[in-house]
């Protein structure tokens with residue numbers, strides 16, 4: 001996938017079908033993603049594939065938050081080996097350089113839409 005490609009929004013599910021603080025998996029042309037809506041309504045979209053375990057499980061992870069340098073960081077913990085990832089950019093909090101990748105996501109016309117990949121997953125299947 002070319003990250004410099006023009007933004008392409010793709011409807012992946014109905015907005016009303018997306019729960020709060022529980023991930024939903026969606027299939028894009030370039031792979032699977034996990035979409036999370038926080039209790040304040042903020043949407044995040046990260047890679048669904050656990051870069052440590054290699055399985056598509058992140059949407060089933062535990063959503064929460066942690067505080068880093070006084071800033072509240074939204075997180076998802078992998079259900080496999082429990083690594084915790086920053087939902088804002090997909091980066092692993094315990095293993096620098098490892099990331100789920102992240103995508104643009106928005107709610108539009110009753111649909112959840114995913115846009116372009118803004119951070120590449122490490123260990124991406126295209127590589």
Ligand code: FES
Pocket residue numbers: 001002003030031117120121124125126127
């Ligand atoms: S998702 Fe962009 S290179 Fe694979």
